[in-house]
Amino acid sequence: MREANVVCRQQGCGNVVAASRGRLVEKGRIGVRLYGRCRGTESSIRQCGIRRGPGFCNGGYYHHVTCSESVRLVNGSGLCSGRVEVKSNQSWASVCEADFDQQDAELVCRDVGCGAPAALQGGLYGGGGGQTWDKEFQCKGNESLLLDCDTSDRKNNTCLPGNAVGLTCSEPDDVRLVGGGSLCAGGVERYDQGEWRTVGAEDRDQENVAAVVCRQLGCGSTVSVPPGNTTGGIRVSCYGSESSLRECLTSYDLRPGLTVICSDLLVQPDIFLTDPMGGVFRGHQGPEMFRGYNFTITCSTQPQYPGGSLLLTFTGSNRTQPAVNHSAAFLFPAADDSHQGNYSCVYDNYVFSHNFSSESELLSLAITASPLPAFIIRHVVVLLILLTTITTSYLYYKVKTFTQMLQVI
Numbered sequence: 001m002r003e004a005n006v007v008c009r010q011q012g013c014g015n016v017v018a019a020s021r022g023r024l025v026e027k028g029r030i031g032v033r034l035y036g037r038c039r040g041t042e043s044s045i046r047q048c049g050i051r052r053g054p055g056f057c058n059g060g061y062y063h064h065v066t067c068s069e070s071v072r073l074v075n076g077s078g079l080c081s082g083r084v085e086v087k088s089n090q091s092w093a094s095v096c097e098a099d100f101d102q103q104d105a106e107l108v109c110r111d112v113g114c115g116a117p118a119a120l121q122g123g124l125y126g127g128g129g130g131q132t133w134d135k136e137f138q139c140k141g142n143e144s145l146l147l148d149c150d151t152s153d154r155k156n157n158t159c160l161p162g163n164a165v166g167l168t169c170s171e172p173d174d175v176r177l178v179g180g181g182s183l184c185a186g187g188v189e190r191y192d193q194g195e196w197r198t199v200g201a202e203d204r205d206q207e208n209v210a211a212v213v214c215r216q217l218g219c220g221s222t223v224s225v226p227p228g229n230t231t232g233g234i235r236v237s238c239y240g241s242e243s244s245l246r247e248c249l250t251s252y253d254l255r256p257g258l259t260v261i262c263s264d265l266l267v268q269p270d271i272f273l274t275d276p277m278g279g280v281f282r283g284h285q286g287p288e289m290f291r292g293y294n295f296t297i298t299c300s301t302q303p304q305y306p307g308g309s310l311l312l313t314f315t316g317s318n319r320t321q322p323a324v325n326h327s328a329a330f331l332f333p334a335a336d337d338s339h340q341g342n343y344s345c346v347y348d349n350y351v352f353s354h355n356f357s358s359e360s361e362l363l364s365l366a367i368t369a370s371p372l373p374a375f376i377i378r379h380v381v382v383l384l385i386l387l388t389t390i391t392t393s394y395l396y397y398k399v400k401t402f403t404q405m406l407q408v409i
Contacts, residue, residue: 001079001247002040003048004065010044012090014072015079017113018246019065068112070147073167075125078243080114080169083125086133086146093131094164097122103139105167107146113246115170124166132164171216171244175199177260181304184219184262185352187230190245199245200233200255208240209248210260216244219262223354230257266358269301269310269347273363279335286364289335299345299360300327308349315341323347340367 004019038048072092076082084100085092105117135151143149176196180186188199188209201209210222235255238248273280279293289295299310303326310328311320321328332339345360 001242002038003045003063005040006038006042006045006048007065008067009042011067012087014068014070014085014087015112017066017068019063019250066113070145071108071111073108073112073125073169076166076168079112079247080109080171080243081125081167084108084165084167088131088133091131093133095133095137097163097165099133099136100165101137101139103141104137104146104149105169106141107139107143107149108167109169111145112169113172115172117167118170119166119168121166122163124168172246175213175216175245177213177217177262180259180261180352182265182267184214184217184265186259187228188213188233188258188260190234190236192234192250198230198233198257199236200228201236201258202255205237206258208238209236209245209258211240212238212242212245212248213260214262215242217262218264220264221262223261223263223265223356224352226259226261226352228257228259233257261352261354263356264358265351265356266347266349267302267304268358269299269345269360271343271345271360271363272298273365274298285366288366288368289339291335291337291367291369293335294331294333295335296329296331297343297363298327298329299347301347301358302326305349305351308347311346311348312343313346314339314343323349335367337367340365 001016001019004016008014008016038045042048070087072085072087073080073082074085084095086095087093100120102117102120105120109115109117135153137146137149138152139146139149174191176189177184177186178189189196190199191197199209199213206225207222210225214220214222232254233256235251235253236245236248237251238245242248273287273289273295275289275293275295277293279290280287280295282288297312299312301308301310301323308323308326309320310323311318312328312330319330321330341364343363343365346357347359348355348357350356
């Protein structure tokens with residue numbers, strides 16, 4: 001991607017959107033070959049180490065680079081973050097935070113080949129010491145490019161130092177794992193040139209590619225790279241530190257498909273509290289339970305894989321049950337002060353020859369005194385039920401008797 005960055009800069013364009021290479025179609029074409037890598041800061045590809053001469057491209061590869069045209073992100077940590085700059089009169093200008101909103105951010109992220117905006121903040125990636133864009137964008141959301149939006153004169157003519165807008169976009173949604181029963185396991189596919197293609201890698205590159213895939217998908221780290229089940233995948237080569245797969249080198253000579261298993265394989269389980277006697281209510285800090293009432297904490301998870309177990313953890317005291325129908329209920333007969341604290345569910349399962357686990361959010365439970373002793377409340381509830389039943393029966397009998405009298409008359 002460093003060479004691609006230099007090419008985009010030399011052409012007066014913005015960020016690298018995509019870079020790939022493939023077999024040279026045109027035989028006999030004269031080209032140049034890079035024999036030293038670019039640093040990425042050069043203003044021209046000529047400043048990189050090149051070797052000229054006819055025939056060097058015969059049977060070799062061509063490089064294809066796609067750049068954004070009128071917007072770019074600079075000084076970021078990857079292709080999807082940086083200070084927003086727009087092209088104005090063949091030069092680049094920073095955008096003031098006050099002149100930029102969420103709709104503008106969506107257009108920029110789309111233009112540089114990234115996902116939805118994740119963070120938008122002035123000065124996030126430097127204040128920008130050069131030219132400042134002197135208009136305010138009025139985007140409606142249906143434009144193709146940021147500079148297609150209507151603009152108006154800036155309401156405030158000053159843009160204070162440090163207010164140049166910084167933008168972080170999510171990684172592009174162009175990679176997926178299929179056939180593994182989870183978003184974080186399966187064969188690697190990448191959306192490329194209008195279709196989903198199997199991704200392959202050389203043996204020496206597989207671990208690096210797998211690390212990038214797990215990172216891009218938000219699936220944690222790599223657990224294993226089993227032998228691939230498919231053939232004919234486009235070849236990808238990574239260093240392992242890239243944020244997304246599109247930052248790696250892509251070639252269209254085929255390699256066996258790559259299968260990846262990431263650490264965050266299991267979905268997060270759910271945890272919720274129920275009580276049959278109505279002894280729980282919502283307090284300021286979360287659910288509160290009356291002393292003496294029984295309650296149940298239920299752990300459940302989505303049906304990804306059969307089997308597994310659900311563990312309920314609470315202040316060092318753990319209870320485990322099999323995940324029957326992907327759920328387990330833990331009954332507490334009578335609430336007392338020892339039950340106050342934080343609960344969580346941990347789902348454990350052994351799949352793909354490895355142990356995996358996933359933990360739910362915390363459930364904070366407080367125990368409080370009941371307004372009346374629990375046994376009195378229970379008796380009152382029983383008496384009310386009996387009274388309601390007797391009253392209903394009496395009214396029914398009276399109505400029936402009155403109806404029979406009318407029929408006799």
